[in-house]
Amino acid sequence: MAPVAVLVPFRRVASGGIRMPMWFTEHEYRVAAAACDRLIPSDPTPGAAEAGVVDYIDTLLGAFTFDPPRIWAGGPASGRAGGAAGFAAFHRLGPLDELAWRTRIEGSKGIPEREFNGPVVGWQERYRAGLAVLGDDFCDLDAEGQDERLRAHEEFVELLYEHCCEGMYGAPEYGGNRDGVGWAGIEFPGDVQPRGWSDDEVSGP
Amino acid sequence: MSYDAVVVGSGPGGATAADVLTRAGWSVLIVDKGRNHLLDPSDLTRPAADYSNDEVKFLNRHFLGPDPLVEPRTFRVGEEEGEHSHVGEVNSIPSTVGGGGTHADGKVPRFREEDFALLSAYGPIEDAAVADWPLSYDDLEPYYAEVERAIGVAGEAGANPLAAWRSGPYPMSPGAPMYGATLSTAAAERLGLHPYPAPTAANSVPYDGRPACNNCGFCAFFGCPIHAKGDPVALLRRVFATGRAELAADTFCSRIVVDGRRAGGVELIGPDGAARTVAARYVVVAAGAVETPRLLLLSGFEHPLIGRHLMVHFQTIAIGTFAQRFHTHRGRAVTHVHDDAVLVDDEARAAARAAGLPWVRGGMVEHGGPSLPIMEAKLYPWGPQHKQLMRSSPMRDRLWALTMQGEDLPQPTNRVDLDPTVRDARGFPVARVTYRPHRHEVAASGHHGPRLVRVLKEMGATWTMVATSPGLPGSRTSPVPISRHVMGTARMGTDPATSVVDPAGRVHGVENVVVADSSVFVTSAGYGPTLTLVALAARAAGAMAGTPLGT
Numbered sequence: 001m002a003p004v005a006v007l008v009p010f011r012r013v014a015s016g017g018i019r020m021p022m023w024f025t026e027h028e029y030r031v032a033a034a035a036c037d038r039l040i041p042s043d044p045t046p047g048a049a050e051a052g053v054v055d056y057i058d059t060l061l062g063a064f065t066f067d068p069p070r071i072w073a074g075g076p077a078s079g080r081a082g083g084a085a086g087f088a089a090f091h092r093l094g095p096l097d098e099l100a101w102r103t104r105i106e107g108s109k110g111i112p113e114r115e116f117n118g119p120v121v122g123w124q125e126r127y128r129a130g131l132a133v134l135g136d137d138f139c140d141l142d143a144e145g146q147d148e149r150l151r152a153h154e155e156f157v158e159l160l161y162e163h164c165c166e167g168m169y170g171a172p173e174y175g176g177n178r179d180g181v182g183w184a185g186i187e188f189p190g191d192v193q194p195r196g197w198s199d200d201e202v203s204g205p
Numbered sequence: 206m207s208y209d210a211v212v213v214g215s216g217p218g219g220a221t222a223a224d225v226l227t228r229a230g231w232s233v234l235i236v237d238k239g240r241n242h243l244l245d246p247s248d249l250t251r252p253a254a255d256y257s258n259d260e261v262k263f264l265n266r267h268f269l270g271p272d273p274l275v276e277p278r279t280f281r282v283g284e285e286e287g288e289h290s291h292v293g294e295v296n297s298i299p300s301t302v303g304g305g306g307t308h309a310d311g312k313v314p315r316f317r318e319e320d321f322a323l324l325s326a327y328g329p330i331e332d333a334a335v336a337d338w339p340l341s342y343d344d345l346e347p348y349y350a351e352v353e354r355a356i357g358v359a360g361e362a363g364a365n366p367l368a369a370w371r372s373g374p375y376p377m378s379p380g381a382p383m384y385g386a387t388l389s390t391a392a393a394e395r396l397g398l399h400p401y402p403a404p405t406a407a408n409s410v411p412y413d414g415r416p417a418c419n420n421c422g423f424c425a426f427f428g429c430p431i432h433a434k435g436d437p438v439a440l441l442r443r444v445f446a447t448g449r450a451e452l453a454a455d456t457f458c459s460r461i462v463v464d465g466r467r468a469g470g471v472e473l474i475g476p477d478g479a480a481r482t483v484a485a486r487y488v489v490v491a492a493g494a495v496e497t498p499r500l501l502l503l504s505g506f507e508h509p510l511i512g513r514h515l516m517v518h519f520q521t522i523a524i525g526t527f528a529q530r531f532h533t534h535r536g537r538a539v540t541h542v543h544d545d546a547v548l549v550d551d552e553a554r555a556a557a558r559a560a561g562l563p564w565v566r567g568g569m570v571e572h573g574g575p576s577l578p579i580m581e582a583k584l585y586p587w588g589p590q591h592k593q594l595m596r597s598s599p600m601r602d603r604l605w606a607l608t609m610q611g612e613d614l615p616q617p618t619n620r621v622d623l624d625p626t627v628r629d630a631r632g633f634p635v636a637r638v639t640y641r642p643h644r645h646e647v648a649a650s651g652h653h654g655p656r657l658v659r660v661l662k663e664m665g666a667t668w669t670m671v672a673t674s675p676g677l678p679g680s681r682t683s684p685v686p687i688s689r690h691v692m693g694t695a696r697m698g699t700d701p702a703t704s705v706v707d708p709a710g711r712v713h714g715v716e717n718v719v720v721a722d723s724s725v726f727v728t729s730a731g732y733g734p735t736l737t738l739v740a741l742a743a744r745a746a747g748a749m750a751g752t753p754l755g756t
Contacts, residue, residue: 039587047592072268075257076430087257094240094455095476099630100272116628117277117292147588157587165582169595170261186595187602188534188578191258193430196419199381202536205529 022062023124024054024131031131032057032160034139038146039157039164045185048164056167056176057160061124063105068092071101073173080180081195087173123159130156207484208234210749211471212491213458213500216304218722219491220437220444221352221739222746226489227447229750234451234483235444236473238496239270239301241454242428243438249445249452252415252438256307256428260579263427269308270300275630278495279637280685283618288625288637291685295638296517298493298689302454303428305493305689306436306735310425310538311406313358313436313736314569315349317369317547318342320730327549327564333614333643334514338727339699339708342369347754348740348747353404355443356739357412357435360404367399367544379540380409380418385531385605386541389572392664393543400543400572404736406436407537413439422534425575436735457631461488461504461718468718474631487749491721491742494691498621498724499636501695501712508713510705512622514615514693515638516729517686518568519646520674521609523657525666526599533576533602541572546609546653547731553652560648567653568610568731576601605664607657610690611650612731614643621694640686642675690734695724710745721745 021029036048036057048054063070072091079085093101099113107122108114133156134149135141141149150157167176169183171191177183183190209231212219223233242255262268270276278296279289298305319326321338329335350372360375379402382390390400407418407429418433432438444450455476462469462482470484490497498512546567549557557565581601585594597603624637654671661669676682698704701713706725712718721742723734730737747753 040591041589043589043592045592045596071266072262073257073259074255075259076254077257086254087259091255095478096275096455096630097240097272100267100275104274113630116630116632120274150587161587162583164587165579166261166265169578169582170265171259174261183578185592186578186598187530188576191423192421193258193423194419196421197535199420201532202381202420203384203387205384 021058022065024058024061028128028131029054029058031134031138032127034146035134035150035160036164036167038143038150039161040168046181048168050178051168051176051182052178053164053167053176056170056174057127057163059175060163061105061127064102066090069098069101070174071097073171077193078171078173078191080190081192083194087171126156126159130160206234208232209485210487210489211236211483211485212489213471214304214491214493214496214722215302215437215441215452216491216493216722217306217437217735217739218742219304219489220306220440221742222489222491222719222721223444223450224355224440225743225746225752226750227444227449229752230449231750232449233444234453234485236453236456236458236471237302237304238457239299239454241302241452242268243301243303243307244441244445244452250442252432252442256430258421258423258427258430260577264577264580269428271297273297276300276635277627277629278635279624279627281637281639282641282684283639289627292627295685296495296689296691298691302452303437303441306434307428308426309436309689309735310575311434311436312403312539312542312571312733313353313356313406314404314542314732315369315371316342316730316732316737317367320728320732321345323728330562330564330614330645333616333645335614336698336727339697345737345740345744346370346372348743349736351754352736352739352743356406356437356439357408357415358404358406359409361402364401365399365544367548375404377409377412380405380407380537381420381540383531383533383536383540383573385533386572389605389607389660389664390541393660396660396663398543398545398660400541403539403542403571405537405540406434408433408435415439418537420536422536422538422576424538458500459503459631459633461490461500463504463506463715466715468715487717487719489719489721489746493722494694494724495621495636495638497720497722498694499623502623503633506712506715508705510617510696510703512694513617513620514696515619515621515640515691516613516615516693516726517640517688518690518729518731519611519613519642519650520686520688521567521611521650521654521657522672522674523607523654523661523669524672525605525661525664525669527603527605527664527666530598530602531605533573533604538575539571539573543570543572546570546656547612556648556652560644562645562648565645565649565652566612566731567649568612569733570657571608571610574606574608605661605666607660609650609653609657610688610731610733611646611653613729614645615693615696615728616643640675647677690729692723692726692729692734695720696727697725698727709748710741719745719749
């Protein structure tokens with residue numbers, strides 16, 4: 001994608017109010033969102049749905065449709081505790097970084113320079129296969145039916161849950177944890193530079 | 206190009222050596238295979254702004270390297286597991302400009318006097334190469350004092366009754382204690398232990414042009430966004446301010462070029478993949494105790510002890526959950542430690558006898574630990590209970606831990622060598638770690654684990670457990686050690702038959718190759734290795750440049 005992609009507002013919304021996926025098909029996006037919502041359901045505090053965890057995963061799988069790729073948010077602060085919004089300016093990757101992250105996300109695809117230790121199955125392929133196996137009717141199942149499907153596909157769900165946790169409690173700049181709802185629900189303040197904490201706040205109860 | 210010295214590795218050891226050499230007027234090229242996120246690339250005397258309070262970036266996405274996909278390592282417990290039983294992340298101390306100093310929470314204890322003379326103090330242990338160092342604590346003390354000033358250490362002289370003697374106070378007083386540490390140290394004291402503020406390379410007041418730590422809580426595992434951690438940013442800024450040093454980041458040293466008994470320089474592969482040779486009068490190897498022996502082996506060095514005697518710290522981790530919250534996300538992760546478990550007292554001797562050993566020794570015990578919600582979340586199962594667990598937070602905000610960095614005995618069978626099949630992305634054989642704890646470590650852990658639990662219970666824990674890393678056979682914990690402390694793979698000594706380098710770090714037989722990292726350690730002590738390796742690097746570089754302290 002062209003460098004101007006960085007200028008496109010991140011949370012693109014189609015006319016119907018539905019966010020347009022960066023990498024998932026619209027069907028995959030719905031299945032992934034429904035699955036995430038079972039892994040971290042809202043209880044009364046917000047869960048994966050309210051936090052937009054599926055957008056974290058979609059952004060990760062589509063990281064290289066952005067320039068710079070959405071792999072490492074910038075520093076030194078996000079602006080949430082003062083200072084400038086440095087997280088929003090993602091780092092440029094070095095050649096080895098790009099090789100690592102393209103291989104991890106896209107797989108080695110028979111490209112010799114990615115196969116120095118043999119073929120690598122990428123996350124994109126694992127998600128495409130994993131979501132397909134959950135079934136075309138996954139969104140139509142009740143919660144119990146969905147949980148049963150998820151329990152039957154442990155290996156894929158392990159990957160999905162890791163990314164769910166990252167999208168729920170990671171910095172919002174990566175696409176999840178919308179408006180910090182993941183942190184607010186667990187009394188975690190998130191990033192605090194440049195404000196930090198006073199000595200009394202550290203040492204007192 | 207030709208330099209007085211090429212320094213391979215920009216971590217605490219390499220930065221220290223470069224500091225001493227550039228101040229002596231030498232021209233120095235610092236090479237690091239990792240990227241530069243530490244210093245402003247347009248002005249290397251200024252810190253960069255790349256570090257942040259970002260768990261995804263630092264814990265999940267390998268920002269400080271090495272990325273195990275392109276720079277894997279391999280692991281096996283022993284030869285019975287074949288070529289290797291694990292490929293990927295093995296002791297990934299950062300591969301980045303600033304090295305291991307960037308990610309640590311900056312605890313920089315000194316060793317004790319007896320740590321340099323373990324054989325003399327306690328005697329041999331079967332199947333372990335227990336030995337005295339070829340230098341004493343007294344030899345190193347001036348260097349400890351010098352490097353504490355250089356990197357800026359906050360601590361309280363006299364607070365630890367078990368500490369070695371010191372010639373002066375710490376450069377700074379300690380920073381604010383974590384709330385949990387105020388409770389755990391009180392509990393430890395009630396049990397007769399001697400907790401004290403951990404000597405920490407994080408500024409408690411503005412120091413050396415860097416600000417005071419503002420207690421952000423993202424300390425262990427994270428680069429410091431405001432560069433209040435002094436190690437090794439302070440040293441590298443000084444180095445580049447001399448105008449006599451250059452930095453080659455993202456550059457892999459694939460070979461030390463040796464002709465007979467002299468090294469002539471190094472072969473480097475730059476970020477674009479292009480190879481070049483750089484000539485140098487001296488080569489300083491400071492790539493860490495895994496990558497240093499790898500480089501020596503890739504270069505064709507043949508000493509049979511290269512890579513052997515690998516030591517980590519055997520970690521015994523006691524975890525307690527509590528009714529109350531500790532807000533562990535505020536402060537420097539670990540502000541207090543106690544050293545009582547390094548003593549070989551009557552109880553430890555009894556435990557040793559029960560295990561058929563002459564003695565066992567534990568290590569420094571850290572109070573507390575970092576607070577990371579993604580790491581916590583992955584510990585809990587998915588489903589309806591997830592959010593409830595995250596809110597009550599038994600594994601983060603209502604958790605307090607005591608971690609013992611146990612002395613790990615040197616064994617020739619624990620080693621780093623070149624993996625026979627696995628390559629890195631540049632095409633070079635990766636380091637293979639073969640590691641199995643000695644029964645000493647297991648016995649020491651078994652002895653001290655319940656004593657750590659006792660402190661947590663005295664503090665009010667409602668539930669406790671003990672885990673170790675590496676995990677013991679039958680446990681659910683990985684046999685791959687999580688300790689980032691690696692030591693011993695180019696051990697120092699006066700006898701070339703039993704050591705790889707001499708007491709000044711010079712490789713026996715190729716004396717213009719100098720090792721300046723924890724590879725040279727003879728024994729591991731029960732203390733974080735950074736300050737000791739930095740002091741040794743300063744001493745080695747001082748000997749190279751003819752500028753030892755006191756001249």
